[in-house]
Amino acid sequence: MKRQTVFLCLAALLFAAIALAPGFYVNLLAYVGLYSLVAVGLVLLTGVAGVTSFGQAAFVGIAAYTTAVMTTTFGLSPWLSLPACLALSGLSAWILGAITFRLSGHYLALGTMAWGLGLFYIMGDVAALGGHTGIPGVPRLPLDLLYEYSGRWYAVLIWAVAISVIIAIERILASRKGRAIRALKSGQQMAESFGVNTYTLKIQIFVFTGLVAGLAGWLYAHYIGFVNPTPFGIYASIEYLFMAVLGGAGYVWGAVLGAGIITLLRHWLQDVLPLVLGRSGNFDIVVLGVILMLVLHRARNGIAPVLARYVRSTPKEPPQGITRLMPRRSQPDPAAPLLELSGVTRKFGGLVAVNQLSFSLKNGEILGLIGPNGAGKSTTFNLVTNVLAPTSGEVRYAGQRIDGTGMRNIARLGIARTFQHVQLVSDRSVLENVALGAYLHGKRGLTSAALRLDQNEEAGLLAAAAAQVRRVGLADKMHEAAGSLALGQQRLIEVARALVTGPTLLLLDEPAAGLRHLEKQQLAQLLKDLREDGVSILLVEHDMDFVMNLVDRLVVMNFGEKLASGEPRQIRNNPSVIEAYLGGEAA
Numbered sequence: 001m002k003r004q005t006v007f008l009c010l011a012a013l014l015f016a017a018i019a020l021a022p023g024f025y026v027n028l029l030a031y032v033g034l035y036s037l038v039a040v041g042l043v044l045l046t047g048v049a050g051v052t053s054f055g056q057a058a059f060v061g062i063a064a065y066t067t068a069v070m071t072t073t074f075g076l077s078p079w080l081s082l083p084a085c086l087a088l089s090g091l092s093a094w095i096l097g098a099i100t101f102r103l104s105g106h107y108l109a110l111g112t113m114a115w116g117l118g119l120f121y122i123m124g125d126v127a128a129l130g131g132h133t134g135i136p137g138v139p140r141l142p143l144d145l146l147y148e149y150s151g152r153w154y155a156v157l158i159w160a161v162a163i164s165v166i167i168a169i170e171r172i173l174a175s176r177k178g179r180a181i182r183a184l185k186s187g188q189q190m191a192e193s194f195g196v197n198t199y200t201l202k203i204q205i206f207v208f209t210g211l212v213a214g215l216a217g218w219l220y221a222h223y224i225g226f227v228n229p230t231p232f233g234i235y236a237s238i239e240y241l242f243m244a245v246l247g248g249a250g251y252v253w254g255a256v257l258g259a260g261i262i263t264l265l266r267h268w269l270q271d272v273l274p275l276v277l278g279r280s281g282n283f284d285i286v287v288l289g290v291i292l293m294l295v296l297h298r299a300r301n302g303i304a305p306v307l308a309r310y311v312r313s314t315p316k317e318p319p320q321g322i323t324r325l326m327p328r329r330s331q332p333d334p335a336a337p338l339l340e341l342s343g344v345t346r347k348f349g350g351l352v353a354v355n356q357l358s359f360s361l362k363n364g365e366i367l368g369l370i371g372p373n374g375a376g377k378s379t380t381f382n383l384v385t386n387v388l389a390p391t392s393g394e395v396r397y398a399g400q401r402i403d404g405t406g407m408r409n410i411a412r413l414g415i416a417r418t419f420q421h422v423q424l425v426s427d428r429s430v431l432e433n434v435a436l437g438a439y440l441h442g443k444r445g446l447t448s449a450a451l452r453l454d455q456n457e458e459a460g461l462l463a464a465a466a467a468q469v470r471r472v473g474l475a476d477k478m479h480e481a482a483g484s485l486a487l488g489q490q491r492l493i494e495v496a497r498a499l500v501t502g503p504t505l506l507l508l509d510e511p512a513a514g515l516r517h518l519e520k521q522q523l524a525q526l527l528k529d530l531r532e533d534g535v536s537i538l539l540v541e542h543d544m545d546f547v548m549n550l551v552d553r554l555v556v557m558n559f560g561e562k563l564a565s566g567e568p569r570q571i572r573n574n575p576s577v578i579e580a581y582l583g584g585e586a587a
């Protein structure tokens with residue numbers, strides 16, 4: 001079935017159920033809508049961007065308490081308290097994000113956990129907030145203006161908000177920013193090298209999900225009519241994560257699925273378990289945990305991807321005709337070297353990986369960097385791409401010193417790279433992966449994407465990406481998941497992604513590894529064509545046939561030092577190179 005048809009049928013069913021079902025079920029549906037709202041934020045944050053948050057319920061609590069205090073203590077209208085709720089939840093997410101995103105790995109998750117716990121105890125211990133009893137008498141939203149009051153209107157409102165947020169998140173994920181968000185999980189280094197400020201982007205999405213949770217908190221307080229700390233504690237945060245993971249942490253609609261299954265199952269278990277076990281207790285939590293483990297054992301990515309197989313979504317063909325995103329960069333002085341390393345040394349503790357290395361790359365040439373394993377090639381590559389800073393020495397690009405200026409700066413200057421270990425978002429299409437390379441050519445942000453104001457820009461970025469996909473010979477794979485392609489083809493995706501940046505200098509780390517003979521020939525031809533187009537290329541490569549027939553000059557490294565440099569013919573006959581590296585291959 002087509003995606004839109006499925007969506008419209010389910011939405012019609014949902015609103016019909018809200019209109020006609022008995023009050024108890026409408027109430028359950030309202031809860032599912034509220035939980036979906038928080039869980040979908042976690043899908044974006046944890047499932048897609050890979051940032052685990054155990055503090056999401058705390059944002060719900062901040063908004064719920066804010067509106068409770070403003071409407072009960074100060075007698076303000078709930079509509080007036082809404083901006084304050086959003087401001088407070090957004091601001092706290094920003095502060096927490098600014099602190100915790102400097103951390104990495106489990107420290108980040110622990111940071112959000114500490115935040116969730118801290119806020120829970122503050123809510124419970126501050127007398128003005130009603131302690132553990134909470135604040136009663138929170139007014140209902142004045143929805144009776146529309147129709148004689150009924151909980152059904154609340155359920156409609158909650159679902160209208162939830163569906164709007166879900167659609168907004170879907171749009172964001174299909175945009176330039178969305179591609180950058182997806183890249184966060186696969187490799188921050190990769191995202192940075194295409195100009196993405198990963199720190200700021202993580203804060204942006206954390207604030208966005210904090211706002212969404214705040215919206216849920218405001219709706220919750222006025223739906224229930226009172227607030228107390230229990231629904232905003234760490235357990236609730238874990239349950240939201242459960243929902244996102246069970247539904248399918250990378251799937252936006254999975255949040256609804258997860259929220260629905262867990263809410264309904266928990267209610268059913270709370271009714272049934274005391275009868276079966278003959279005693280009451282929190283056994284539903286134990287059973288839910290076991291169910292989650294069993295489901296994830298069978299379907300690691302949650303339930304949504306299993307169901308998605310039955311839903312057909314036809315990818316939109318990118319427009320044709322646009323192949324270049326911006327006028328060609330001003331060409332650097334052709335007489336001066338484009339890239340120059342002078343006396344570069346990089347030490348790792350006591351180990352000198354690169355020692356006093358000097359070489360230059362001329363404009364419009366293909367320069368190969370070769371040497372035995374451990375010679376220091378990758379370290380040199382990382383020094384040029386600013387992944388590493390030199391211990392001493394200088395790296396200059398077009399006369400400008402670039403070492404230590406950060407990976408994003410490299411992208412801005414027109415240097416693009418591929419990776420030794422392919423770094424792609426494997427479950428996204430070839431086209432989407434390549435389009436990440438166009439990140440710096442767009443300007444539109446999260447709000448534009450959510451409101452679909454970015455469509456012109458998007459068409460340009462996707463068309464340019466599609467042109468590069470065709471250029472590297474992957475036109476027939478345009479809409480296939482990048483991870484489903486052979487390694488050689490994945491390397492070509494990386495080349496296309498680098499090309500869409502419109503580079504002046506292309507840095508390729510073992511581009512021929514994993515390619516079959518014919519593919520290597522095609523790649524060599526492509527690189528020669530690029531050279532004709534004025535693109536300079538530095539490549540690290542082990543495949544000597546490939547290198548010798550392609551490059552203009554070679555730099556040979558051994559034990560971190562430059563052993564020799566010159567044209568392929570000279571290098572082939574250089575006795576020290578033959579001894580150290582080429583061996584039989586020179587013959």
Ligand SMILES: Nc1ncnc2c1ncn2[C@@H]1O[C@H](COP(=O)(O)OP(=O)(O)OP(=O)(O)O)[C@@H](O)[C@H]1O
Pocket residue numbers: 348351352353371372373374375376377378379380
């Ligand atoms: N992050 C690091 N920490 C410590 N030592 C490192 C690090 N990166 C590289 N080295 C060491 O520096 C030396 C040069 O490694 P490098 O990866 O640059 O060599 P290479 O020529 O690229 O080798 P290969 O062809 O096997 O990729 C090696 O001895 C390696 O163990």
